[in-house]
Amino acid sequence: MEITDISTTKISNESWGEFIEFPLVTIMSKYDEYYNASGENPQARRKWMGPVGDVVVEVETDAGITGVGVGNWGTGAIATVIEETLSKIVVGENPMQREHLWEQMYRATLPFGRKGVAVMAISAIDQALWDIAGKDANEPVYELLGGPAKDEIPAYASNLHPVDMEKLEREAIQYVEEGFEAMKLRFRHGPEDGRTGMKKNEEIVATVRDAVGDDIEIAGDAYMGWSVQYAKKMTNRLAEYDMAWIEEPVIADDISGYAEIREAAPMPISGGEHEFTRWGHENLLEAGAVDILQPDVGRVGGITELTKIADMAEVHDVPVIPHAGTNPTLHAIAGHTNMPMAEYFPIPEWFEEEQVNRESTYADAIFENPPSPENGSIPLPNEPGVSTELNREALQHFAIK
Numbered sequence: 001m002e003i004t005d006i007s008t009t010k011i012s013n014e015s016w017g018e019f020i021e022f023p024l025v026t027i028m029s030k031y032d033e034y035y036n037a038s039g040e041n042p043q044a045r046r047k048w049m050g051p052v053g054d055v056v057v058e059v060e061t062d063a064g065i066t067g068v069g070v071g072n073w074g075t076g077a078i079a080t081v082i083e084e085t086l087s088k089i090v091v092g093e094n095p096m097q098r099e100h101l102w103e104q105m106y107r108a109t110l111p112f113g114r115k116g117v118a119v120m121a122i123s124a125i126d127q128a129l130w131d132i133a134g135k136d137a138n139e140p141v142y143e144l145l146g147g148p149a150k151d152e153i154p155a156y157a158s159n160l161h162p163v164d165m166e167k168l169e170r171e172a173i174q175y176v177e178e179g180f181e182a183m184k185l186r187f188r189h190g191p192e193d194g195r196t197g198m199k200k201n202e203e204i205v206a207t208v209r210d211a212v213g214d215d216i217e218i219a220g221d222a223y224m225g226w227s228v229q230y231a232k233k234m235t236n237r238l239a240e241y242d243m244a245w246i247e248e249p250v251i252a253d254d255i256s257g258y259a260e261i262r263e264a265a266p267m268p269i270s271g272g273e274h275e276f277t278r279w280g281h282e283n284l285l286e287a288g289a290v291d292i293l294q295p296d297v298g299r300v301g302g303i304t305e306l307t308k309i310a311d312m313a314e315v316h317d318v319p320v321i322p323h324a325g326t327n328p329t330l331h332a333i334a335g336h337t338n339m340p341m342a343e344y345f346p347i348p349e350w351f352e353e354e355q356v357n358r359e360s361t362y363a364d365a366i367f368e369n370p371p372s373p374e375n376g377s378i379p380l381p382n383e384p385g386v387s388t389e390l391n392r393e394a395l396q397h398f399a400i401k
Contacts, residue, residue: 001136003095005060006087006125008079013046013053015365015398018351020045022161024186025225027251037188037197039163050075052400056366056390057082057121059128061095065135068388069127070326072298074117076400081121085109090125095132102126102304106277115276119301126302127328127386134385141328141386145307145335152377153333155325155344156182156217162204171348172211178346179375182217182244183208190225198234205241217244224248224274228257232264239266245292248273258289270294273323277301281309285316296323297332303386306332314338325371328386330378344373366394 013020021042028034028048036044055071055078071078089104102122109118134141142148157175160183162168168185175183185208189197208218220243226234231249238246245268250257252274262269268291275281276299284290293313297306310320310332322329325342333339368389371378381387 001061001063001065001095001132003059003091003093004062006082006091007058007060008082009056009058009395010052010076010079010400011054011056011366011395012051012398012400013049015394016053017365018042019159019161019345020049022163022186023188024161025188025190025222027224029190029225030192035192037193049073052076053398054366055079055082055120055124056395057124057128059090059095059125059132061132063136065132067095067128067131067135067385068390069124069129069131069302069328070298070388071117071120071124072296072324074120077117078121078124081109081113081118082125086121086125095129096136098126098129098133098304101129102301106301115280119276120299123298123300123302123305126304127297130303130328130331131385131388138384140334140381140384141303141331142335142380145303145331148334148380149337150334150380152379153325153330153342154181154340154377155342155371155373156180156184156219157346158184158343159345159348160185160208162186162188162207165203165207167348167350168204168207169211170350172208174349175346176212176216178373179377180346180373181215181376182219182341183212184219184221184247184343187220187222187225190222191227191230198237201234202237205238205243209241214242218242219244219247219270221247222249224251226250228254228260231257231261235261235265235267235269243267245270247271247294255283255287255289258284259287262289262291268292270321274299278305278308278312282312285313285318291318293318293320294323295320297326297329298324303328303332307336310336310338325378327367327369327371327381327388330371330381331386334380342371342378344371344378346373366391366398 023039157180270292272293
């Protein structure tokens with residue numbers, strides 16, 4: 001079999017729906033023009049994130065099999081890297097030689113890569129190559145990874161944007177009723193909001209804890225919007241709520257800061273969503289920086305690299321709970337003993353109620369068969385490959401020409 005062509009489609013972040021506009025603390029919240037803790041600046045994230053939400057990559061072969069991969073975000077530069085560099089590496093090659101092609105793509109992009117959009121581009125192609133292999137074998141990819149290590153995939157509900165406390169409470173109760181035993185909220189405030197912001201962050205956690213009771217795991221995401229000292233104070237303040245983890249308290253490159261926070265925090269600290277390759281995650285593990293690793297299959301280097309990271313983390317007794325429960329991610333989770341759980345983004349009922357006369361979309365809009373939990377767990381995908389079928393109508397609708 002031979003790769004004959006690669007095509008890319010840039011997808012507008014309009015496919016992510018209005019969730020991109022909700023109030024939360026982010027890495028950019030320290031700047032007034034990107035601050036949206038109040039909810040009064042809904043364009044704050046759209047402004048710095050750019051117009052491209054995803055890049056869909058399709059790898060064609062002379063056997064009539066096409067593999068699909070997705071590069072997340074990357075402002076469209078993923079497509080440029082593929083078209084100008086990586087396509088020259090892989091077109092004409094055997095798609096089954098995934099390790100060989102991964103190494104060549106990584107080395108070819110080293111002068112301008114190692115992290116960021118170059119590795120995102122590699123990630124998308126790698127997903128597509130696994131998709132081809134699964135389709136050729138007429139097997140789900142997790143069968144190629146050694147077979148399923150679990151019968152179903154436990155998931156945590158990952159939304160809980162604190163638009164207001166009444167909606168937050170309703171949403172938390174909804175997820176319990178849907179069978180989720182874990183959920184993740186977003187914080188709204190960081191150092192720029194002082195002690196008042198700390199109190200409001202605590203109110204968010206207290207509201208969810210009161211709504212769901214003591215038997216549900218609650219995590220919280222700071223999206224790199226805190227400082228080390230603020231995180232130490234904030235985590236201490238949240239000790240009584242028995243949180244499952246605090247996610248990305250500081251910027252991804254502050255590994256020593258992560259380690260300092262982890263040493264002081266009364267709950268687990270997680271990170272890795274914005275880290276790249278096995279080498280980046282090795283740095284986190286060697287520094288004792290995190291209790292939980294959260295690599296993203298669209299950023300670390302694809303399924304090939306994600307499974308290596310999970311193996312390495314297992315040696316350190318650190319579980320891997322990947323960012324974003326996409327279909328490629330679910331196959332990696334299903335096939336590995338050190339990935340206990342998937343992230344899932346349900347749509348809250350209050351949001352659907354407000355979509356009268358509006359186009360309701362979300363991050364899985366471009367797929368025909370997005371994951372769908374049953375009683376808090378996701379059934380194993382059973383379609384060949386990575387089990388991803390594109391919604392061509394939605395793809396055309398959201399494509400950026």
